[in-house]
Amino acid sequence: PLSSPMPSAGERVWIRLPAPPDRAEASPLFSLAIVQQPSLSPSQPLTGGLRLLSLTPLDGDATQTLSAKPEDLIPANPESLDGAEDIAVLSHLNEPSLLHVIASRYAARQIYTRAGPVLVALNPFCKVAGLYERGTMEAYQRAAAAAAAAEPPDGPPLPPHLYEVAGAAYYDMKARGRSQSVVINGESGAGKTESAKIILSFFISASSVVGAASAGKRGAHVGEALQAELSASNVLLETFGNAKTTRNHNSSRFGKLLQLRFSAAGALTGGSIARFLLEKSxxxxxxxxxxxxxxxxxxxxxxxxxxxxxxxxxxxxxxxxxxxxxxxxxxxx
Structure with missing residues (x-):
């Protein structure tokens, strides 16, 4: 609810929509609105001692005037933060504001959003041009290497990306000699398996440069050979551990722990996959x-x-x- 008793005219707020009994799962629960006047006109007397607000929703082409009690409203952020790359910068962090930022970015084909150290990813269900190109990966590798070495970046800040998470893990491990973990969590069909493959490709690419420098051609091929073996084993794991569900035709019905081993210099030396919690029923x-x-x-x-x-x-x-x-x-x- 609003922290102040009365928002000012022109202030953006969220109004909770009543949920009809037959409401579809995807229908909105909130509507963004602008306060038109902080109190009703003399021709609209107060009812039951409640102070009402006149609101104009911003959703859709047509505007509609509504009335609501101040205690039923939720504060909204200014329009300049609608596409914020990190929700940690939001003035008001609440459910509708969080969903609005992620939805606004998704509509602009920006499927990644930071939440402090956490990356929120939405499955685009299609290919996004340029998102995983070689040049894109190399840009994040340079940025992550500079950050780990406490050096200034060689360009403007990069938008949120899985490569950013992978780069932070790899180069922190390399610079400080500490083991790292990347946890991927989400509902069925959210893209967890594909996200793991994208992160793995980053590790393979970054470590292959180190391998080539330290062991020549043979070192560069270690990562490629390991990636081929992991990909081949993934086919078997999906055969015996994936199934068609109502939400995902290739849903993983088990947990997977992928462990990679690196040398002190950062070259990939080995890996293993452990599986657990298979849905036996x-x-x-x-x-x-x-x-x-x-x-x-x-x-x-x-x-x-x-x-x-x-x-x-x-x-x-x-x-x-x-x-x-x-x-x-x-x-x-």
Whole structure:
């Protein structure tokens, strides 16, 4: 609620919208408005001793005059902060203000927003031109290296990015010799797996430069070989640990801990993947309109198409495979 008893005319505020019983999940709960007058005119007397405000919502083309009690309003930030790169600079940090900044940036195809040391990422569900180009990665590598060495940057500040998080972790580890952790959290379909791949690509690129300098061509290829091995193992992990859900056709149903090892100079020397918390119940009882793990359906496709390949037919007979419709555990799909 407002900290002051009465906002001034022209001040931006949030008004909470009533939620109808059939409200869709994506419909807004708040509306941005401007205070037109801090009190009602004499022709509109107070009701029950409550002081009302006349508001003009900013959402949509048409304006609409509303009335609300001051205690039902939430303070809003000035328009200059609508696209703030870091929500830590907001004058008023509340739910509608936070959502408004992230939504404004997302509409401008800026999917990353800082929240102090945390990076908020929204899945764009499409390719964003130039976002992960080689030149973009190198710019963040130079900026992170300068920051870790307490040197001035060689250009203007860079916008929020996964490369910024990866750079801070890698160059802090290299400069101070301390282990680092990057935690990726979010709902199904938020892009956690892809974010991990993007961060891994940054580590591979940054460490390959060190490897080439310290061990020549062989050192440069260590990172590439490790990346290939991790990518190959990821296919197996997704086969036995990913499934189709109502929100994501390739949802990871397990936790994953990726550990990378570096030399004191920052060259990549090895890595490992640990998996945990597999959703075992999905094997026998997937939810309605969802599936069990990909491996089952891949084997079922092998059984269906085995007649076109002698080796596949031999494997089908050896494993006793049938098409998906033969099994009860195939789920409701």
């Amino acid at each position: 999905r094997v026998v009882s997937p939810e309605a309109n969802e599936r069990t793990y990909h491996a089952f359906y891949q084997l079922a496709v092998l059984a269906r198409d085995a007649g076109n390949d002698a080796e596949a037919e031999m494997l089908r007979e050896e494993l006793g495979l049938h098409e998906a419709a033969h099994y009860r555990y195939r789920g409701a799909t």
